[in-house]
Amino acid sequence: MNAVTPSGFRDVLAEEALAREAITRAVADLFAARGYVPIETPTLEVMDVMRAGGRMPASPFKFFDSHDDLLAMRPDVTLQIARACATRMAAEEGPLRFRYTQRVFREAETDNQVVARELTQCGVECIGERGPAVDAEIVALFAEALRLAGATDFVLGIATVGVLRALLERSGAAELWKLAVLDAYHDSDFVALDRLCGAVAGRRPEDGAELPDPGAAAPAYADAIGRLARIRGGREAIEEVRALVAPLGCVADLDDFQDTCDRLAAAGLAERLLVDFSVVSSFNYYTGIVFEAASPHLGAPLGSGGRYDRMIGAYGIDRPAAGFAFHLEQTMAAASAEAAATGGRAARPLRIAVPKGSLNAEAIACLEEAGLDVTGLASPGRSLVISNPGVDYIIVRPSDAPVFVALGAADCGICGKDSLQEVGADVVELVDLRFGGCRFVVAEAAGTTAAIEERYRKLGSMRIATKYPAITRAHFARTGTQVEIVYLHGNVELAPMVGLAERIVDITATGTTLAENNLEIVEEVLASTARFFANGCALRTDERIVGLARTLAAHAPHHSYAPIAGASNPAG
Numbered sequence: 001m002n003a004v005t006p007s008g009f010r011d012v013l014a015e016e017a018l019a020r021e022a023i024t025r026a027v028a029d030l031f032a033a034r035g036y037v038p039i040e041t042p043t044l045e046v047m048d049v050m051r052a053g054g055r056m057p058a059s060p061f062k063f064f065d066s067h068d069d070l071l072a073m074r075p076d077v078t079l080q081i082a083r084a085c086a087t088r089m090a091a092e093e094g095p096l097r098f099r100y101t102q103r104v105f106r107e108a109e110t111d112n113q114v115v116a117r118e119l120t121q122c123g124v125e126c127i128g129e130r131g132p133a134v135d136a137e138i139v140a141l142f143a144e145a146l147r148l149a150g151a152t153d154f155v156l157g158i159a160t161v162g163v164l165r166a167l168l169e170r171s172g173a174a175e176l177w178k179l180a181v182l183d184a185y186h187d188s189d190f191v192a193l194d195r196l197c198g199a200v201a202g203r204r205p206e207d208g209a210e211l212p213d214p215g216a217a218a219p220a221y222a223d224a225i226g227r228l229a230r231i232r233g234g235r236e237a238i239e240e241v242r243a244l245v246a247p248l249g250c251v252a253d254l255d256d257f258q259d260t261c262d263r264l265a266a267a268g269l270a271e272r273l274l275v276d277f278s279v280v281s282s283f284n285y286y287t288g289i290v291f292e293a294a295s296p297h298l299g300a301p302l303g304s305g306g307r308y309d310r311m312i313g314a315y316g317i318d319r320p321a322a323g324f325a326f327h328l329e330q331t332m333a334a335a336s337a338e339a340a341a342t343g344g345r346a347a348r349p350l351r352i353a354v355p356k357g358s359l360n361a362e363a364i365a366c367l368e369e370a371g372l373d374v375t376g377l378a379s380p381g382r383s384l385v386i387s388n389p390g391v392d393y394i395i396v397r398p399s400d401a402p403v404f405v406a407l408g409a410a411d412c413g414i415c416g417k418d419s420l421q422e423v424g425a426d427v428v429e430l431v432d433l434r435f436g437g438c439r440f441v442v443a444e445a446a447g448t449t450a451a452i453e454e455r456y457r458k459l460g461s462m463r464i465a466t467k468y469p470a471i472t473r474a475h476f477a478r479t480g481t482q483v484e485i486v487y488l489h490g491n492v493e494l495a496p497m498v499g500l501a502e503r504i505v506d507i508t509a510t511g512t513t514l515a516e517n518n519l520e521i522v523e524e525v526l527a528s529t530a531r532f533f534a535n536g537c538a539l540r541t542d543e544r545i546v547g548l549a550r551t552l553a554a555h556a557p558h559h560s561y562a563p564i565a566g567a568s569n570p571a572g
């Protein structure tokens with residue numbers, strides 16, 4: 001017997017338990033003093049009931065009970081409170097104010113992410129009220145609770161989804177295009193957003209834009225949708241949004257949003273607020289204000305919240321609602337990192353993950369062109385960290401770069417789009433650097449197509465050798481082909497030649513390796529170039545990354561961050 005706790009679960013011993021107890025008690029007292037009453041929801045929830053509320057995080061544990069109901073351990077409490085309000089509390093007049101401290105269960109989004117699967121959320125929900133006064137009450141309470149928990153140095157990214165919703169609704173775009181835009185917002189993929197929107201706004205394919213999609217938004221709307229995600233700053237950013245969307249008739253709830261921000265500024269929170277429309281992620285959940293807290297000392301958000309006026313309606317009764325939750329563990333980690341730090345984020349060097357290998361030379365050239373001191377980086381010897389004034393370069397395998405950045409060990413980094421896709425890590429893709437171009441293809445030994453297809457007809461499955469299992473799996477899921485993946489570390493071209501697999505998914509650049517091994521391309525999988533990307537919290541708390549992204553984009557003309565010259569210059 002291996003007497004350990006399950007992966008992602010742990011015991012909390014006395015010292016930490018006492019600290020947690022002190023925080024949760026203080027936070028509960030604060031919420032109670034503001035009129036929030038406690039609520040407890042069940043650990044298990046029926047999957048269909050949870051899904052009805054909108055996009056939700058994955059729960060690691062799902063199973064059927066004896067009634068054949070598919071159950072999940074709750075990944076979220078808000079949906080449950082919405083359900084309770086629409087059912088057992090349907091007759092209660094309100095407004096209702098609830099507070100909770102509960103465990104939630106989360107699945108790591110990718111295999112490479114080491115995350116706790118059991119987390120403690122402290123939060124509130126305010127049901128039955130809407131408008132700037134209550135929105136400001138919620139955001140201010142969030143900030144106060146974080147401070148009580150020991151995190152005093154944080155940025156509150158804040159926006160409203162109303163503007164993007166109005167732009168999409170009036171844009172005349174097809175549903176598929178709108179979904180692609182929402183996915184780009186949700187994934188914080190500025191490169192994809194730029195391609196979708198830039199294509200319509202008149203940019204040429206050779207400049208990195210895709211061919212205009214017939215289902216895309218009208219050009220002015222597409223342009224505004226692309227720019228909106230990059231607007232960030234103080235109060236002036238709201239004016240910038242207004243200037244962008246007013247001519248299109250899409251001001252939506254911006255007046256209320258401005259009112260909310262003014263109230264927060266009056267409450268002394270102006271310094272903490274960062275108007276940032278890239279906070280907008282999920283739509284079917286939030287309907288108005290959205291916010292997320294990031295600490296400069298931690299690579300993961302402390303918590304988030306927003307207005308979700310339609311969620312309770314999904315359970316049968318229309319009621320406006322807003323709330324937030326913070327993760328106790330993350331907030332405590334940020335608090336102790338903050339206590340140990342000797343200054344703000346700007347006091348420490350910017351940490352950049354630089355790929356070794358074939359992308360190395362051009363990555364260094366880009367960084368040098370952007371004005372960074374790259375002394376020693378091209379010939380580091382066996383050193384893995386090169387420290388120059390204001391910057392630490394962390395030298396990594398390209399496929400590891402997304403992991404370093406996602407987990408906050410580096411603030412930003414460079415690697416191929418393929419590595420980002422393969423790892424699937426939660427990072428913000430900022431600039432297409434346009435070097436390291438290659439294609440991923442499915443290939444087979446020349447002249448074997450008929451035999452492979454016949455075999456597939458007989459066996460119903462095909463063996464594919466690859467170094468990129470996630471990209472391969474996603475590709476064949478799209479094409480509806482049943483495959484067994486043989487994972488190799490390199491020299492993948494060998495597989496069809498020696499009978500290890502019928503086909504391969506691999507990189508081709510000049511085509512030499514395929515040709516010299518008598519292999520032929522069957523289909524395209526994806527095209528990749530090098531990307532500059534960042535940790536989401538680092539991006540929100542460190543202006544150096546925004547500056548670097550803009551400079552890199554300016555040197556790789558017509559790319560993602562280029563259209564946004566700054567909060568005060570919407571025309572770019």
Ligand SMILES: Nc1ncnc2c1ncn2[C@@H]1O[C@H](COP(=O)(O)OP(=O)(O)OP(=O)(O)O)[C@@H](O)[C@H]1O
Nearest residue numbers: 356357358359397398399416418436437438507509
């Ligand atoms: N012809 C090519 N072959 C391989 N990679 C290429 C090619 N052209 C561009 N690239 C890019 O370079 C990256 C791989 O670089 P390199 O070959 O140095 O890494 P690697 O040794 O395969 O390391 P890792 O296993 O971490 O990917 C790819 O992810 C891709 O983005």
Ligand SMILES: O=P(O)(O)OC[C@H]1O[C@H](OP(=O)(O)OP(=O)(O)O)[C@H](O)[C@@H]1O
Nearest residue numbers: 490491492506507508509510511512513
């Ligand atoms: O089209 P080409 O210009 O010939 O380039 C493609 C080759 O380059 C890469 O291999 P790499 O050298 O990275 O080695 P690997 O096989 O170990 O991945 C890739 O896996 C192909 O084998």
